[in-house]
Amino acid sequence: MSALLSVSxxxxxxxxxxxxLFTQQWWQENAETLVAKPLRILLVVVLAVLxxxxxxxxxxxxxxxxxxxxxxxxxxxxxxxxxQADPVGVETIAARRQQRxxxxxxxxxxFSSFVVLGIAVVLILGxxxxxxxxxxxxxxxxxxxxxxxxQNLVKDFIxxxxxxxxxxxxxxxxxxxxxxxxxxxxxGLRITRLRDVNGVVWYVRNGEVLxxxxxxxxxAQVVIDxxxxxxxxxxxxxxxxxxxxxxxxxxxxxxxxxxxxxxxLGVESITAAGVTMRVQVRTTNTxxxxxxxxxxxxxxxxxxxxxFRAPAPVLAGSVPAGTSS
Numbered sequence: 001m002s003a004l005l006s007v008s009x010x011x012x013x014x015x016x017x018x019x020x021l022f023t024q025q026w027w028q029e030n031a032e033t034l035v036a037k038p039l040r041i042l043l044v045v046v047l048a049v050l051x052x053x054x055x056x057x058x059x060x061x062x063x064x065x066x067x068x069x070x071x072x073x074x075x076x077x078x079x080x081x082x083x084q085a086d087p088v089g090v091e092t093i094a095a096r097r098q099q100r101x102x103x104x105x106x107x108x109x110x111f112s113s114f115v116v117l118g119i120a121v122v123l124i125l126g127x128x129x130x131x132x133x134x135x136x137x138x139x140x141x142x143x144x145x146x147x148x149x150x151q152n153l154v155k156d157f158i159x160x161x162x163x164x165x166x167x168x169x170x171x172x173x174x175x176x177x178x179x180x181x182x183x184x185x186x187x188g189l190r191i192t193r194l195r196d197v198n199g200v201v202w203y204v205r206n207g208e209v210l211x212x213x214x215x216x217x218x219x220a221q222v223v224i225d226x227x228x229x230x231x232x233x234x235x236x237x238x239x240x241x242x243x244x245x246x247x248x249x250x251x252x253x254x255x256x257x258x259x260x261x262x263x264x265l266g267v268e269s270i271t272a273a274g275v276t277m278r279v280q281v282r283t284t285n286t287x288x289x290x291x292x293x294x295x296x297x298x299x300x301x302x303x304x305x306x307x308f309r310a311p312a313p314v315l316a317g318s319v320p321a322g323t324s325s
Contacts, residue, residue: 041127048120055112063105103164107189153190155207160189163206169214176213177204219259220288223280224296225268229309230275237308238266241279244302248295249281257287274311 126132162168164187169175173184175194182196192204228237245262248254260282268278279299283291 037127041124044120044123044127048116052113052116055116056109059105059108059112063101063108100164100167100170103187107161107164152205152207156190156205159206159209160187160191163187163192163209164189168212169217173214173216175215177202177209178211180204181213215288216285218285220283220285221280222283222288222292222295223278224292224299226277226279226299226303227274227311228277228303229311232275232308234267234275234277236306237277237303238264240302240306240308241277241299244298245279245281245295248298254291254294257284257291259283273313 122132125135169184169187169192171184171187175181175184177192177194180194180196180202182194182200182202184192184194185201186193188206190206192206192209193201194204195201226237226241228234242262242264245264249258249262258281262279262281265278265280267275269276279295281291281295
C-alpha cells in the first residue's frame with residue numbers, strides 16, 4: 001500500500017513539474033532564446049534577401065538602360081560629303097555596349113551578393129552568441145595570406161575589370177597584345193582568349209597585358225606603299241595612285257566602307273633600291289583588309305599598264321649607280 005502511495009506521489013510531482021515548464025515565469029525566462037533570437041535571425045534573413053533583390057534589380061536596370069539606350073553622337077560613325085552613318089558600324093557599337101553591360105552587370109551582382117550575404121552571416125552568428133573576434137581575426141590573417149599568395153590572381157581580376165570598363169577590346173576585335181595577336185574570342189575577368197591567323201588559340205592573362213593595339217575599334221586606316229624605280233615620273237605616279245583610289249571610292253559597293261576620300265601622299269621613302277610611294281584611305285574596321293587587298297590589286301594592274309617599273313634588286317655588296325660608297 002505504501003508503495004502505491006509513493007508511486008502516486010511521484011506521478012503527481014512529475015505532473016506538477018511538467019505543468020511548471022509552461023508557466024508564465026518560465027516563458028519570461030526563456031522568451032529571449034525561444035522568440036526574440038529566432039525573430040531577429042528571421043528578420044536578418046528577410047532583409048538580406050530583400051536588399052540583395054533590390055540591389056540586383058537596380059544593377060540590372062542600369063545595365064539594361066546602358067545596353068539598349070541611344071548611341072551617343074560622338075560614338076556614331078561619320079562620313080564626309082554629307083553621307084549617312086554606316087548602319088553596320090552603329091550595330092557593332094551597340095553589340096559591344098551590350099557585351100560590356102552584361103559583363104559589368106554580372107560582376108556588380110556577384111560583388112553585391114557577396115557583401116550582403118557576408119554581412120547577414122556575421123549578424124546571424126552574432127545573434128547565436130558566437131564570438132566573432134576570433135573569426136574576424138582569422139579572416140584577416142587568411143586575407144593577408146591570400147593577398148601574398150594570390151597576387152597574380154588578384155592582379156588579373158583587377159586588370160580584367162579595367163579592360164571591360166574601359167572597353168579596350170571586345171569579342172571579334174583584332175588586337176596585338178605583344179607576343180600574341182589575333183581575333184578576340186572571349187574576354188573574361190582573368191584571361192583573354194584570342195586566335196591568330198594560323199588558327200592557334202592564345203590564352204593571355206589580363207594582368208600581363210601591358211599594352212593593347214586594337215585594329216578594330218572605331219575606324220581603320222589602310223596604308224599602301226608601292227615601290228617604283230628611281231627613274232619613275234613620281235608626280236605622274238602620285239596622280240595615278242590618286243585616280244585609282246578615287247575610282248574605287250566612287251563605286252557604290254566600296255563607298256559604303258570607305259569613310260573618307262583617299263589621299264595620295266606621294267614619296268614616302270627613298271632607298272638605294274628605289275622609291276616608295278604611299279596612298280592611304282580610312283575604312284570601317286571590319287573591311288580594312290578587304291579594301292587593302294582590292295586597292296593593292298588595282299594599283300598593281302594600273303602600274304603595269306602605265307609602265308612603272310619595280311625597283312631592281314640590289315645584290316649584297318653592290319653599290320647602285322649614282323651613289324657613293
